[in-house]
Amino acid sequence: MQNPHHAPYPVIDTDPVFSRVVRYFRPTDYAVAAGITAVGPAFMYWMEKYQPSGNPGKPLMRAMKIAGGLGAMAGFCTAYMMVSARFWGLSENTREIKKYRAEYARLKAQGKPINGISTLPLAMQRTAASYSTGAFFNFDIIPWFNFTSHPYHGQSEGVIPEDEK
Numbered sequence: 001m002q003n004p005h006h007a008p009y010p011v012i013d014t015d016p017v018f019s020r021v022v023r024y025f026r027p028t029d030y031a032v033a034a035g036i037t038a039v040g041p042a043f044m045y046w047m048e049k050y051q052p053s054g055n056p057g058k059p060l061m062r063a064m065k066i067a068g069g070l071g072a073m074a075g076f077c078t079a080y081m082m083v084s085a086r087f088w089g090l091s092e093n094t095r096e097i098k099k100y101r102a103e104y105a106r107l108k109a110q111g112k113p114i115n116g117i118s119t120l121p122l123a124m125q126r127t128a129a130s131y132s133t134g135a136f137f138n139f140d141i142i143p144w145f146n147f148t149s150h151p152y153h154g155q156s157e158g159v160i161p162e163d164e165k
Contacts, residue, residue, distance in 0.1 A: 007089030012100050014088060015133040017116065018145040021083045024096055029082050033075035040067030077139050084136035116149030125150035 013020070041064040047053075048060055086093040104114050118125055128148035135144035 009086075009089040009091065009093050010097060011089040012087045012093060012096055015129055015146050015150075016084065016087050017149065018147050021080055021087070024083050024086075024099060025079060026083075026095065029079040032082065033072075033079040036075035036078055037068060037071040040064075040071035043067065077143050080143075080145075081136050081139055088134075115151060118149040120148065120150075 016024075044060065044064045044067050048056055053060065082091070083096075085091045086096050107114050120128070125148065128146070129150045132144055132146035132148070135146070138144070
């Protein structure tokens with residue numbers, strides 16, 4: 001199968017399960033998430049320092065906590081999108097391919113399928129895949145994660161060697 005999305009790198013998985021995306025976070029993804037998390041409270045502190053509200057006690061602390069929480073959510077979603085882009089082959093993904101091959105070999109040795117076992121009917125699996133495939137492109141509108149195991153994962157040639165399939 002040719003690369004169906006004309007991505008510059010091999011496509012690993014067009015609809016990875018949430019837990020797999022989180023397992024594939026790189027240290028740089030964690031750093032980006034932490035940086036985005038810190039921006040909100042830092043901005044609130046800066047605003048209070050240079051444009052005082054006149055009420056710096058508990059209201060400022062509450063605002064900084066809310067800004068930190070929103071920043072944590074935004075940071076996680078940004079890191080999730082960065083990993084998803086690597087799964088789609090939109091950015092460099094050599095490390096992810098090696099990790100995916102190792103995971104595939106381990107699961108194959110255990111006799112388990114790479115994409116998990118689902119108890120849902122095939123029609124429901126197809127519906128879940130159609131909703132979550134490529135959903136990370138619209139994370140700015142609504143964060144939508146894949147929590148369903150299904151067989152609909154578009155992969156490029158070479159992600160899993162032919163003799164392993």
